[in-house]
Amino acid sequence: MDPPTLKSNVLKSSVARVLSFGVLILAVRFAYMVTVKGGSCVSGDFCFRTRRAATPRVPEDFLSATKKWRKSVDYYSSVFQDLVSEGFLFPNSRALCVETLAGEDVLALREIGVLDTIGISTNPTASTPLIVNGEALRQPFENDTFDFEFTGTFGLDRSNRPFDLASEICRTLRPGGFLVVHTATKDRYSLDSLLEFFSNCCRLIRSREIDGIDPLPSIREVVIKKEIPIQIQNLGHEGRNFSPNGNLVNKCSVPGHRREIIQNAEPFIQEEPLKPWITLKRNIKNIKYLTSMVDISFKNRYVYVDVGARNYSSSIGSWFKKQYPKQNKKFEVYAIEADKAFHGEYRGKREVTLLPYAAWVRNETLFFEITWDPSKKIVERGRGGMGRIRPVQSSASYMGDVDKIQGIDFAGWLKRTVSERDFVVVKMDVEGAEFHLVPRLIETGAICLIDEIFLECHYNRWQRCCPGQRSVKYQKTYAQCMDLFTSLRENGVLVHQWW
Numbered sequence: 001m002d003p004p005t006l007k008s009n010v011l012k013s014s015v016a017r018v019l020s021f022g023v024l025i026l027a028v029r030f031a032y033m034v035t036v037k038g039g040s041c042v043s044g045d046f047c048f049r050t051r052r053a054a055t056p057r058v059p060e061d062f063l064s065a066t067k068k069w070r071k072s073v074d075y076y077s078s079v080f081q082d083l084v085s086e087g088f089l090f091p092n093s094r095a096l097c098v099e100t101l102a103g104e105d106v107l108a109l110r111e112i113g114v115l116d117t118i119g120i121s122t123n124p125t126a127s128t129p130l131i132v133n134g135e136a137l138r139q140p141f142e143n144d145t146f147d148f149e150f151t152g153t154f155g156l157d158r159s160n161r162p163f164d165l166a167s168e169i170c171r172t173l174r175p176g177g178f179l180v181v182h183t184a185t186k187d188r189y190s191l192d193s194l195l196e197f198f199s200n201c202c203r204l205i206r207s208r209e210i211d212g213i214d215p216l217p218s219i220r221e222v223v224i225k226k227e228i229p230i231q232i233q234n235l236g237h238e239g240r241n242f243s244p245n246g247n248l249v250n251k252c253s254v255p256g257h258r259r260e261i262i263q264n265a266e267p268f269i270q271e272e273p274l275k276p277w278i279t280l281k282r283n284i285k286n287i288k289y290l291t292s293m294v295d296i297s298f299k300n301r302y303v304y305v306d307v308g309a310r311n312y313s314s315s316i317g318s319w320f321k322k323q324y325p326k327q328n329k330k331f332e333v334y335a336i337e338a339d340k341a342f343h344g345e346y347r348g349k350r351e352v353t354l355l356p357y358a359a360w361v362r363n364e365t366l367f368f369e370i371t372w373d374p375s376k377k378i379v380e381r382g383r384g385g386m387g388r389i390r391p392v393q394s395s396a397s398y399m400g401d402v403d404k405i406q407g408i409d410f411a412g413w414l415k416r417t418v419s420e421r422d423f424v425v426v427k428m429d430v431e432g433a434e435f436h437l438v439p440r441l442i443e444t445g446a447i448c449l450i451d452e453i454f455l456e457c458h459y460n461r462w463q464r465c466c467p468g469q470r471s472v473k474y475q476k477t478y479a480q481c482m483d484l485f486t487s488l489r490e491n492g493v494l495v496h497q498w499w
């Protein structure tokens, strides 16, 4: 390193020494206040005495604090001193520790001289002069109250409504104020998910790994700054929050770590399989699920959309419920299925929302041709209302039932239904319509809402029945399917080959 940096480090450490001397004085002063005055109400109007006031056992609690507790306070002191020296925290900051465990972080802040500090916790045993007993999700504070908020690994990491907690923190933090989050999650994906929670109010200042506290050897420290509010214009988009200058497409420029995830995914089957009914089905064993690579804790909702769901057991029951790794999250399930033959079964399934439509590129009436075997159904969109129906080869099983059904604008529906804060898994088996739907998803930016997609691509595959013969149901070739899959991964979408 060059000399100026060294010099400034020396300077910094002597400043730190002077500061820690100050801290010692403050600590003594604080101990006096707590033990003698029995409460802490140091800064005029900003007084957080709990309703039960200070009970006599409080000082004893402090005095008999375990070594571990003291160690924890020291840990936070050093964390906060770094933040002071970097200008995120000041002695006159009004500070809040959200979901504090037993007030260690609160005491640490007061000890280093940030006297106007309080903690909030739902844990009723933790009620001391350091902590307000209350819900972090509904803080008893006005908007824009605090200059600084901190939430340790018992905050967002443990919350089962992390997005709502993030919003509440945004509310009570003043514009220009800083939030520091400690999290045990490590991968870039979860960091991005976390930041997405704050995207309406705040901006990332920095994120780094620091030494952790028992039992965590290291943790990630994220510093976020609340922005001065900007009036969000209504750009006429359907229902969702869009950034004032960007649409969804811009926001989903593919970050590097997404490319890394894709590189670590299973490779595509490049060679056209001679026995696709075996090769493609077996491929499920090779699939590297996104949820086996990244942490999905920082998501608002967990959503599974089965496009071309058929009957319940065909993929929702047999695969998604049983095999997809869900990290213990509860998923909302949507089944999009136009074929009436399957609808009855879903009436008894409360946990699945059925959309009795065909996923399409706009809202319009389509014509379906249905063969005896519902799994060999062919979808061909009508042209000029005339319903051009593709002939079916295997005439023996063909019953000639032409059906009129409603197609929905799938990309539009997705944008209205989920947001980037949600974790969205899609399975798509739409009998060739994928060559329309996927480009439409990319063009509208709706593709950015999908975290992982399992796609069956329909092409003129070799037939099981008749060696050497290709299916005539679909005109696309295997190469065209590979182009579709490749274009998705190039767009940063984790796509898997479905059978």
Ligand SMILES: *[C@@H]1O[C@H](CO)[C@@H](O)[C@H](O)[C@H]1NC(C)=O
Pocket (backbone or CB within 6 Å): 143, 170, 171
């Ligand atoms: C406080 O903020 C919330 C959301 O940030 C907003 O809905 C509410 O109107 C604000 N309240 C006041 C009194 O400004």
Ligand SMILES: *[C@@H]1O[C@H](CO)[C@@H](O)[C@H](O)[C@H]1NC(C)=O
Pocket (backbone or CB within 6 Å): 311, 312, 313, 314, 345
């Ligand atoms: C659902 O699909 C499975 C196999 O995919 C089939 O065995 C079963 O008969 C179907 N049930 C209904 C009600 O169609």
Ligand SMILES: *[C@@H]1O[C@H](CO)[C@@H](O)[C@H](O)[C@H]1NC(C)=O
Pocket (backbone or CB within 6 Å): 363, 409, 412
């Ligand atoms: C399509 O239909 C849905 C549901 O009726 C509606 O909310 C949506 O606005 C329609 N989209 C377009 C582009 O007309």
